[in-house]
Amino acid sequence: MSIVIIILLGIAMLAAAFAAIYLKDLVAAVVAAGLVSLMASVLYLLMAAPDVAMTEAAIGAGLSTVIFLYAIRKTAHREVDND
Amino acid sequence: MIKRILGRREEEDEQVPQKKRREASEFVQTGTGLLVPVIMMFGAYIFLNGHLSPGGGFQGGAVVASAVLLMFLAKPDHYLSHGLLNVIESISGFGYVLIGILGIFLAGGFLDNRILPLGEFGKLLSAGAIPVIYTLIGLKVGTELAGILENLKGLNS
Numbered sequence: 001m002s003i004v005i006i007i008l009l010g011i012a013m014l015a016a017a018f019a020a021i022y023l024k025d026l027v028a029a030v031v032a033a034g035l036v037s038l039m040a041s042v043l044y045l046l047m048a049a050p051d052v053a054m055t056e057a058a059i060g061a062g063l064s065t066v067i068f069l070y071a072i073r074k075t076a077h078r079e080v081d082n083d
Numbered sequence: 084m085i086k087r088i089l090g091r092r093e094e095e096d097e098q099v100p101q102k103k104r105r106e107a108s109e110f111v112q113t114g115t116g117l118l119v120p121v122i123m124m125f126g127a128y129i130f131l132n133g134h135l136s137p138g139g140g141f142q143g144g145a146v147v148a149s150a151v152l153l154m155f156l157a158k159p160d161h162y163l164s165h166g167l168l169n170v171i172e173s174i175s176g177f178g179y180v181l182i183g184i185l186g187i188f189l190a191g192g193f194l195d196n197r198i199l200p201l202g203e204f205g206k207l208l209s210a211g212a213i214p215v216i217y218t219l220i221g222l223k224v225g226t227e228l229a230g231i232l233e234n235l236k237g238l239n240s
Contacts, residue, residue: 050137054129058145063228066152070235 006046013039026072034065107157115157122150130221134210140217144224151229155236163233168226175223182212182219 013036020032037060044053106112129136130143151163186195194216202209 051139051142054138054142055145058142058149062149063145063152063232066156067231067235070232 002046006043009039009043009046013043026076027069030065030068030072033068034061037061037064105159107159112157115153119150119154122153123147126150126221126225130217131214132207133217133221134213135205135207140220141224143217143221144226145228147221147225148228148232151225152232155232159236162236163229165230165233168230168233172223172226172230175219175226178219179216179223182216186212 016032016035016039020029020036023029023032037056041053041056041061044050044056107115126143126146128143129138129146130140133139133143154161182198183194185198187193189195190197196211196213196216199211199215201211208214
C-alpha cells in the first residue's frame with residue numbers, strides 16, 4: 001500500500017516539476033515549484049526521514065516560495081521571449 | 084527557558100507603522116492572530132526537544148521564521164526591528180562558538196557535549212550541552228530568515 005502512494009506522489013511531483021518549467025506565467029510556475037517541495041516533504045516522511053521532511057516543508061514549500069513571489073512582484077510578471 | 088525565548092520573541096515584534104499598503108482581509112488577520120503564537124511555540128518546542136525527537140535547531144528556526152512570514156502577510160505595513168534581529172543573531176553565533184571552544188578545554192574536543200552533566204536518557208534536561216547548542220542555533224536561524232524576509236519586504240517599489 002505504501003509503495004503505491006509513494007509511486008503516485010512521485011508521478012505527481014514529476015508533473016508539477018514539468019509544469020514549473022513550461023508555464024509562461026511566473027507566479028503559476030513558482031506555485032508549481034512549491035508543490036514539488038510539498039510532495040517531496042510528504043515523500044521524505046513516508047520514507048522515514050521526518051527530520052528532512054520538516055526542513056523541506058518549512059524552507060522549500062514555505063519560505064522559498066514566498067521569497068520568489070516577493071522577487072516576482074518587484075520585477076515583471078511574464079517571461080519574455082527574446083528571439 | 085521557554086519563557087525566556089518567547090519573551091525575546093515578543094520584544095522583537097515591536098511594530099512601527101510604515102508607508103500605507105493594502106491591508107489583508109479580515110479572515111487572514113484573525114487567523115494570524117490565532118496561529119502566530121502557536122506556530123512560534125511549536126518552533127521553540129522543536130528546537131528545545133531537538134535531542135529527543137526529530138528536528139533540531141535549523142528546523143525549529145525555520146518554523147519560527149514561517150510564523151514571522153504569516154505575520155508579514157497579514158500586516159504588510161508593519162516591520163521588525165532590524166537592529167534587535169542582528170543583535171540576537173550575533174549573540175547566538177558567538178555563544179555557539181564559545182560552547183564549542185569550552186568543549187576543547189573542559190572535555191574531549193570542539194563541540195563536545197560533556198561539558199554539562201549528561202543526565203538521564205529521555206529527559207528534557209539531558210545530553211549535556213546539546214539543548215543549549217540547539218537553542219542558540221534555533222534563535223540564529225529564526226532571526227536570520229526573518230531578517231531576509233524583512234529585507235525583501237522592506238524595499239517598496
